[in-house]
Amino acid sequence: MSRIHNGAFETAGEVSFRKEELERYSRHLIIPEFNIAGQRRLKQSRVLVVGTGGLGSPILSYLTAAGVGTIGILDFDVVDESNLQRQVLFTVDDVGRPKVEAARERLHALNPNIRLIVHNRQLTSDNALEIIDDYDLVVDGTDNFPTRYLVNDACVILGKPNVYGSIFRFEGQVSVFNYRFEDGSFGPNYRDLFPTPPPPGLVPSCAEGGVIGVLPGIIGSLQANEVIKVLSDVGQPLAGRLFLLDALGFETRTLKIHTDTDAPPITELVDYEHFCGLDLSNDEPGVKEISVSELAELGESSADYQLIDVREDFEYEIANLGGTLIPLGEIDNAIQSISADKKVIVYCRSGARSARAISSLESKYGFENLYNLKGGILAWAEEIDPTMARY
Amino acid sequence: MANIIIPTPLRKFTNNLPTLESDGETVIEVISDLSGAFPELKPHLFDDQCDIRKFIRIFVGDEDIKALDNEATPVDENSVVSIVPAIAGGAR
Numbered sequence: 001m002s003r004i005h006n007g008a009f010e011t012a013g014e015v016s017f018r019k020e021e022l023e024r025y026s027r028h029l030i031i032p033e034f035n036i037a038g039q040r041r042l043k044q045s046r047v048l049v050v051g052t053g054g055l056g057s058p059i060l061s062y063l064t065a066a067g068v069g070t071i072g073i074l075d076f077d078v079v080d081e082s083n084l085q086r087q088v089l090f091t092v093d094d095v096g097r098p099k100v101e102a103a104r105e106r107l108h109a110l111n112p113n114i115r116l117i118v119h120n121r122q123l124t125s126d127n128a129l130e131i132i133d134d135y136d137l138v139v140d141g142t143d144n145f146p147t148r149y150l151v152n153d154a155c156v157i158l159g160k161p162n163v164y165g166s167i168f169r170f171e172g173q174v175s176v177f178n179y180r181f182e183d184g185s186f187g188p189n190y191r192d193l194f195p196t197p198p199p200p201g202l203v204p205s206c207a208e209g210g211v212i213g214v215l216p217g218i219i220g221s222l223q224a225n226e227v228i229k230v231l232s233d234v235g236q237p238l239a240g241r242l243f244l245l246d247a248l249g250f251e252t253r254t255l256k257i258h259t260d261t262d263a264p265p266i267t268e269l270v271d272y273e274h275f276c277g278l279d280l281s282n283d284e285p286g287v288k289e290i291s292v293s294e295l296a297e298l299g300e301s302s303a304d305y306q307l308i309d310v311r312e313d314f315e316y317e318i319a320n321l322g323g324t325l326i327p328l329g330e331i332d333n334a335i336q337s338i339s340a341d342k343k344v345i346v347y348c349r350s351g352a353r354s355a356r357a358i359s360s361l362e363s364k365y366g367f368e369n370l371y372n373l374k375g376g377i378l379a380w381a382e383e384i385d386p387t388m389a390r391y
Numbered sequence: 392m393a394n395i396i397i398p399t400p401l402r403k404f405t406n407n408l409p410t411l412e413s414d415g416e417t418v419i420e421v422i423s424d425l426s427g428a429f430p431e432l433k434p435h436l437f438d439d440q441c442d443i444r445k446f447i448r449i450f451v452g453d454e455d456i457k458a459l460d461n462e463a464t465p466v467d468e469n470s471v472v473s474i475v476p477a478i479a480g481g482a483r
Contacts, residue, residue: 054480142479143479143480144479145477145479148479166477166478166479166480167478167480168399168400168478168479168480169399170399171398171399171478173475173478193448193477194445194446194448194477195445195446196445196446197446197477197479198444198446198476198477209400209480211480242475244473244475246399246409248399248409249409251396253396253453253473254453255450255453255454255455255473255475256453256454256455256458257448257455258455258457258458260457329403
């Protein structure tokens with residue numbers, strides 16, 4: 001087990017390199033301020049990468065290529081066709097395989113000198129401390145608020161640095177949280193920056209809001225660079241600072257962030273789904289539902305019903321069920337288009353937005369004939385029409 | 392005229408404008424000015440007690456207003472006010 005010393009990690013005993021390794025890492029070894037001492041620190045370090053997706057792909061690739069000795073790969077997902085636009089670790093042949101397995105194969109081929117540890121599971125409050133304790137540093141390449149707060153809190157409790165990156169459409173954020181300075185003090189953590197998450201539904205995920213494919217490549221590479229700096233103790237890590245990239249306007253900013261001295265100390269892990277309000281809002285209470293198979297039967301019957309699609313027009317172009325398009329944000333202006341008499345089935349991509357639409361229409365206008373298509377157009381593509389594009 | 396940088400998730404409330412200008416002389420005047428011009432933005436910036444929401448940080452230049460004078464931090468025509476929300480994307 002390595003220990004933290006002056007922001008870097010040192011282990012008793014000499015780390016040696018074989019000829020093949022010296023040649024592989026030669027471009028590192030000839031950098032005066034990095035040299036074999038930096039390479040040695042990388043080799044003796046243990047890094048956990050949480051999330052093997054858009055950010056995880058470049059992070060894992062560069063850390064493996066750079067010679068970080070032990071790398072933990074944590075994810076519970078399988079490779080999906082829609083991942084390939086940005087998750088460059090994977091190929092067409094990997095679709096349907098566990099991401100961690102596909103990643104391990106690819107990374108082992110890249111650098112067989114690295115010890116790769118696969119965690120094919122979800123990080124939870126029950127296992128996070130035990131998993132993270134085995135590593136010197138954690139890289140946050142996750143895609144949701146509950147896991148980001150969980151990673152942060154576990155790192156704070158265990159005193160590990162957390163190299164953070166996050167993306168949305170064309171915008172990215174990077175920081176090094178909970179960095180231990182030479183005087184033993186710790187830099188700000190994620191909760192110092194954002195004490196609480198936004199309410200569910202306010203900030204869309206990449207799955208809902210989209211992301212330009214190259215952006216995780218940029219942000220994940222910046223995270224990998226910070227990991228290498230922290231591990232090798234070279235340069236000034238992005239601790240106490242937040243880097244922002246707007247790739248659309250090509251604007252960058254580096255802002256100062258501070259420890260919140262009024263914040264309650266983080267001493268234990270909590271229920272992060274509850275903390276982020278997700279256990280309360282997955283489904284709108286009381287909203288009537290219809291399954292995709294019931295809708296398919298309805299379509300084949302002579303029943304009179306109305307179908308309303310509350311997605312955006314650009315989503316409608318990818319796939320649709322022929323419903324009347326009324327985007328969620330415009331629904332208050334289109335009340336007259338919604339039948340108050342016959343059965344009205346409202347749908348979106350996954351069923352979340354349509355549930356919100358129904359809940360709002362019922363409470364504001366007293367509709368009683370609205371049914372939410374359970375699982376949305378994704379469920380329709382999965383169960384009824386496999387030729388339909390999923391996104 | 393302070394320059395305000397609008398983050399991507401909030402641009403749908405500002406007619407997709409990435410930057411805006413305000414005559415406000417303090418951060419709260421600038422932010423109130425903004426939410427007055429774009430009423431749909433207001434609930435995303437302020438909570439029920441009219442405090443700036445905890446998943447949004449405001450910076451003047453490169454400094455967090457918490458380290459300055461909070462919402463009373465003065466701004467002038469050279470100030471760049473950044474609104475920075477929590478975003479979570481990364482894996483899927």
